[in-house]
Structures are given as structure tokens and as C-alpha cells.
Amino acid sequence: MASFAIEVTRLVFKTLSVFSPQTAGRLAFRLFSVTPGRKPKNNKERAAVATAAPVMARGKPVSLSFSGGWAMARHFEAKPGRAPAKRILLVHGWGSRIDYLATMIDGLVAGGADVVALDLPGHGASPGRTLTMPTAVRAIDAVWRHFGGFDVAVGHSFGGASLACAAGGLVCDVPSHVAKRMVLIGAPSDMTWLFKGFGRYLRLSEKGQDALEGMVVRLSGRRIEELDAARVLSILTVPTLVVHAEDDKEVSADHARRYAAAGPNVELHWANGFGHRRIVSAAPVIEHINAFVHAQDRQAAA
Template sequence: MASFAIEVTRLVFKTLSVFSPQTAGQLAFRLFSVTPGRKPKNPKEKALLTAAATVMARGKPVSLSFSGGWAMARHFEAEPGRVAAKRILLVHGWGSRIDYLATMIDGLVAGGADVIALDLPGHGASPGRTLTMPAAVRAIDAAWRHFGGFDVSVGHSFGGASLACAAGGLVCDVPSHAARRIVLIGAPSEMKWLFKDFGRYLRLSPKAQGALEGMVVRLSGRRIEEFDAAHVLGMLTVPTLVVHAQDDKEVSADHARRYAAAGPNVELQWANGFGHRRIVSAAPVIERINAFIHAQDRQAAA
């Protein structure tokens, strides 16, 4: 049974939709874009943040500005002696922050990489209380401009989808940025399902739902259907590793299958048993990502 607050919210949208479906859709989009609070929700998250502090302290903070705002990143330099280190852009998921990727950061640096970990707007050390896909793509563009490009991009969940959309140039006023290799972890393959689910959750009328999805066009210049990350990767033919758990309860494994069907450049690696969140800290996952990132170097050495 829905809570009293949810029922009241649904009633408000139902009433507003009668008088102005456009206003209802715009208001729903604002609600859709609000990011979760940054404070740990439970003792487990608090412990993770505490444990990550040592790793975070090794990263150099970098401020990145873009049209409409700014975001924070941390630069974790490769271990001394790594003259040909891969430069990696690492992006977290919705409601997360780079601190929760500390184990992966450690593993990637140890594997021979320069890691730039980006806190998306409204998350971690970045300001704001909202996030949209266009804003995420603009933050990625800011990182790209500041560091002059990346050999590899690695993204978890919404961060993975954002990297794919950035690679495809899906925000009309932002140039496409495709790394030489892409890694997507537990990432959605398209965005329309999120809007449909949210609309059903609020019980929006068809016209209000249309106004909600129309906000995407206003912000990016493209329809929601065009934000299809699987289609982008198939068109780009960039070597891509998709890591997903079949027991992921937040992003269905069907999204991983859509990626795998996009083209021969996409390799699917199941990481069953690690769900949606533990997957980013799982040793076998980090080992597999390192192998993918450095595959060409090892083949050349052999």
C-alpha cells in the first residue's frame, strides 16, 4: 500500500493535470530530477565512507566548469614508474558518489592507470540538488576538455549510460566524446523506461506524461527515444565491456542483453551474485576490467 504522502502527491498531479497537463509534466520532471540526500542512509554506507577516506585523500581535487554549473572530480595518479599509464574517466551512478568507488579506484590505479573520478552534479562533492542526463553529459564534457581526453571510460549504472550518451553526442550542443574503450557496469541501455515507470508511479495522464518527456527535448534537443545507449554503442563500434549481474534488482539484466545484441564490439561479462551495488567493489569484476583495459598492451608485449 502506498504511503499517505505518495497518495497526496498523486492526487495533486491528478488535479493539476485537469487544468494544465503541461504544468503537471514540467513539475513531474523537476521532481524526477531531484537527487537523493548525500548523508549515509545506514551504518553500512557510513562505514564505506569512512573506509574510503584514505583513498580519497590520495586524489587531487579538480573543479570542472560547464554551461549551467560546475562539478568536482579527483585525479588519482598512476603508481610511480608507469610511463604509459592509461587515462581513465570513472563515473558513479545515481544517488552514489566517487567515495563508493574507492575499491575500484585502487584496483584501476594498481593495474596501471591514471584515474579521474567524477562526482556528477547533485552528488558527492559537486553542488546542486538535481541531475539530468544533459547535465551529466556536460559534466563529462568538462572533464574531457580539462584533461584532453581519455583512453578508457568506466561508468556504473546512470554513470555508464551517461558516458554512452556522451560518446554518441546525444546532447546537441555538446561534442561527442568516445574513449578508445568503454566499460559499463550495471548500466541501463535506454532511458525511456525510467520516464514511463516514473509516470506510472505518479499516475500521470497521457498528456502530462507527454509534457514530462517533452522536457528532454527542451534540455537536449533530442527526443527521449534517442537516448538509446545500446544503439549508440552499436553505431560507434568502440570495444566495449558490459558487466552486469543477473540478480541486479535495480537495472534489469535485459539491459545488458540489449547491449550485447548491439554489435560484435560489445562483450558481455556476467557477474552474478554481486547485485547492483556490490558489483563495483567485487575483486573478480575489477580484475576483469583491468584485463579488458590493458588487453592490447599485453598482446603487444607477448
């Protein structure tokens, strides 16, 4: 049963969207963009941050500026003495931070990669309390320009969708940035379902929903239907590994199936049993990603 505060909020938005749909849409978008508090919420999260501290200490902090703000990243250099390392851009999901990707960072570096992990605005070490897809794409643009590009782009959840949107040039004033390979973990394949679901949650009127979605056009220059990551993969034909769990309760496995249907360039790997969050720390998942990242090198060596 919804709490009293939620019911009051819904009533306010339902009423406002009838009498002033533009105002309701604008306020709904502002609420939609607010990021969760970055402090660990429970003992499990506090333990995860503490465990990640030694890994984070090995990364060199990098400050990145872009139009409208700035973000922080950490550069984890590959171990010396190996062949030229693949450079990987790693992006976390909504409400997360790079600390929670420490196990994956360790695994990718051990596999022979140079890893740059980006804290999206409003998350981790990056400032702010809001995040939108256009802002995420601008942060990706900033880290891309700073490092001169990446061999592989790896993203979890919202981070994966953001990397796909960045590759497709879906924010009109930001150039597309396409890695040679992509890995999308538990990532949504489009943004329509999220906005429609949020509108239903707030009980917006039809005009209020139109106003909410109109904010996307104002910020990105694209209609919400155009923010389709699966369609990007079908056009770019970049070799892409999609990792998803059928027991993912936050991003439906149907999104993985949409990606897989995009074309023969997409390889779908089910990581069942790891849900939406544990999937980024699962040893079999990291092993599979390393195999995908270095597949061409191993074929050449063979």
C-alpha cells in the same frame, strides 16, 4: 502498500495532469531531477565513506566548470615506474559518489591506470540538488576538456548511460567524446523505460506524460527515444565491456542483453551474485575490467 504522502502526491499529479498537463509534466520533471541527500543514510554507508577516506586523500581535487554549473573530480595518478598509464574516466551512478568507488579506484590504479573520478552534479563533493542527463553530459564534457581526453571510460548505472550518451553526442550543443574503450557496469541501455515508469508511478495522464517527456527535448534537443545508449554502441563500434548481474534489482539484466545485441564490439560479462551496488567493489569484477583495459598492451607484449 504506498504511504499516505505518496498516495496524496499521486492524486495531485493525476488530477493536475488532466486539467493542466503542461504544468504536471514540468513539475514531474522537476521532481524526477531532484537528487537524493548526499549524507550517508545508515551505518553501512557511513562506514564506506570512512573506509574510502585514505583513498580519497590520495586524489588531487579538480574543479570543473560548464554551462549551468560546476562539478568536482579527483585525479588519482598511476604509480611511478610503470609503462605509460592508461587514463581512465570513472563516473558513479545516481545517488552515489566517488567515495563508494574507492575499491575500484584502488584496483584500477594498482593495475597501472591513471584514474579521474567524477562526482556528478548534486552528488558527493559537487554542488547542487538536481541532475539531468544533459547536465551529466556537460559535466563529462568539462572533465574531458580539462584532461584532454581518456583512453577508457568506465561508468556505473546512470554514470554508464551518461558516458554512452556523451560518446554519441546525444546532447545537441555538446560535442561527442569517445574513449578508445568503454566499460558499462549495471547501466541502463535507454532512458525511455525510466520516464515511462516514473509517469506510471505518478499516474500521469497521457498528455501529462507527453509534457514530461517534452522537457527532455527542451533540455537536450533530442526526443527521449533518441537517448538510446545501446544504439550508440551499435553506431560507434567502440570496444565495450558490459558488466551486469542477473540479480540486479534496480536495472534489469535485459538492459545488458540489449547492449550485447548492439554488435560484435560488445563483450558481456555476467557478475551474478553482486547485485547492483556491490558489483563495483567485487574483486572478480575489477580484475576483469583491468584485463579488458590492458588487453591490447598485453597482446602487444606477447
